[in-house]
Amino acid sequence: MVGIKTADELNKKFLREGMWPTIFCNGCGHGVVLEYTFWALEELGLDMDKVIFSSGIGCSSRLPGYINADGLHTTHGRAIAFATGIKAADPDFHVIVFTGDGDCAGIGGNHFIHAARRNIDMTVIMINNFIYGMTGGQLAPTAPLGSIATTAPYGNIEHPFDICNLACALGANYVARWGVSHPYQPIKSIKEGIQKKGFSLLEFLAPCPTAYGRRNKLGDIKKHWAWYDNNTILKEDLEKIMKYGTEQEKEQVKEKIPLGVFQDIQKPGFFEAYEKLVDRLKEKESKPKGAKK
Amino acid sequence: MKYKRDPKRIREVLGKKVQFILGDIACVYGGLLAGVSFFGGYPITPASEVAEGMARRLPRVGGVYIQMEDEIGSIAAVIGAAWGGSKSMTATSGPGFSLMMENYGFAVMTETPCVIVNVQRTGPSTGQPTLGAQGDMMQVRWGTHGDLEALAFAPSTVQECMDFTIEAFNLSEKYRNPACVMTDGEVGHLRERIVIPDEKDLKLIDRTPATIDKKDFIPFTNSQTIKNCKVPDFPTFGTGYRTYVTGLTHNEKGFPATDKQPDHERLVKRITEKIMDDADKLVMVEEMNLDDADIAFVTYGATARPAESAMEMARKNGMKVGLLRLKLVWPFPDKLITKLAKDVDKIIVPEMNLGQIVHPVNEYACKHCEVVSAPKIGGEMHLPMELYKYLEGK
């Protein structure tokens, strides 16, 4: 097991010199996700030269800039498509994509769907704050019904996107959703996601006090963070209550967002299958022409 | 396993030295000879044959072929692969090229070498999918937002489809800029004889890798290994340079400097000057009968073929007609056009669009002679007789 480090030592190892502190607002959850990723990488003990980060546009997509590793900060929504190419260039790479709800579920939805379907070996860390934070609080595809945004001033009437559900349906190898206020489960999950061959999605519900909390009257930072604790429930607990609970209990948890690991399977990843294809062709061609099997 | 170019294997896959093949497949051959190891594509007529040819051959040489979800994803994956150390390419036609414009600009801004084959068809919009045109000649230069220089070839023959794809890789790698092979539906779907060059005759240029000490390395500045070269050394991902690559205006270290005017000016000037400083060296044209010509065709791509026939007809009838064929359309051979305009009385620019390259020709002719556009659209090539009429001034 790797030696336990302090946050200070960890920062020296993983942070790019001169970039910190972040551009994020006070009380934002993005920094926490970054730190959880650091801890997970530290635990895994990966060679950081071979860990490549990719990101699109938005608050979450600024994260690779703070990491002392190769990072590709791309165009809006396309991070996953870029990451597909990076992984194709060298199978030794561990590709991690930082993306947001607008970047991944909105403009980049198609790239996300197809990367998950192809089961490309990458870890997508989607930080969901229910809003377009960097552009000033416009409506996001994941925004809950009735929530206020600058482009939905009278309340959102669109149904929100459950991106974890989508990823499960597409057969992604690893799908999990966590909040940011409890460290251990997310760190473990990120670790598992990176280790996993094939596509893994980690969704984080990150508070955005400036653009989301303020407009939706969720109170100050403390209350806003508490909202996430009060409105989420562990997937296992939810299942139990829905099965054995009273009607009243069911009513209480009905609206809550489930957290946990939703899918953990072992489907062969794209590049594993591709290598097999290349080997098959080699074998076929090495046989003399006309020879029967 | 990371891809390594294996000349023997590539030749095994390509087959005989002399072949009778499709223009699109010649682009595939060119890519494979240049050492392409990643192709991300999306089906589109008339460029689908490039993707099909790659899907068949790339796994056999150990490269990766992925059919992406759309053209935006294709070019994105191509750029990603280039940063991972691959030589990568994609192929598309007009509508797909329009979709690629965003990331084409990203490739320019981040100085990523990659090749786009555009088998042009007619538009706007879906247009005539199965028929050729030359409608994207201005789009490749001005289609994406901001200031940039384009590298664009226009092959007239199937042999050139192959040769120019190799050459596009060379220029792209040399200048770290996306390069486009602007073929068209006519040449793309034409079958002709080609001769595959021997390995010893093949001149391949690779990007200059970053080799200096990691502490001293500056990723977005003049080369630190070659003197007086504005093209930065390439810090391939995974080699430990830990580069941050962004499409935002960045300083020399690669970090966002979006609110700093001098940084933006320095960056964008360098990425345009790295090509324009060499523009005179980059001229690639074919001159025919220009020594005594009174009238000259200036043309490129498929249109050069009827223009040549028209020239021959006119020569038989005693008219002094010459032809200048642009092989590399962008950067534009401005000085050459000015010189030509001084020598001749009239320049005719036949194109399969309503007049695109006629504009820079007109600009650089500097009113030394008359410049006439000879457009034809609708998916049919010019007939030599039609162009002959332009020579007669009808």
Add this chain to the structure above:
Amino acid sequence: MIEVREDWCKGCNICIDRCPVDALEESDILNRRGIRPPKLKEKNDCNFCRLCELICPDLAITVFPDEKEKKPVKKTLLTPVGGKTK
């Protein structure tokens, strides 16, 4: 003890809010942003659980059990609850 990189702290007070034993409070000093970074209370029950260290969005806090020897706490492994240890 806890060490706070004062120039990194943005004053969200998540650490103070989330401390399970209520051992943190705002300090008297102002940093360059004009906010008061956290400090340990004079009398506190800090058991070095490192939650503040893990949860700080700006990576500004480090927990040391011993002021002189700046070594991390061994008893709280980062291996998550219920997880496997290697």
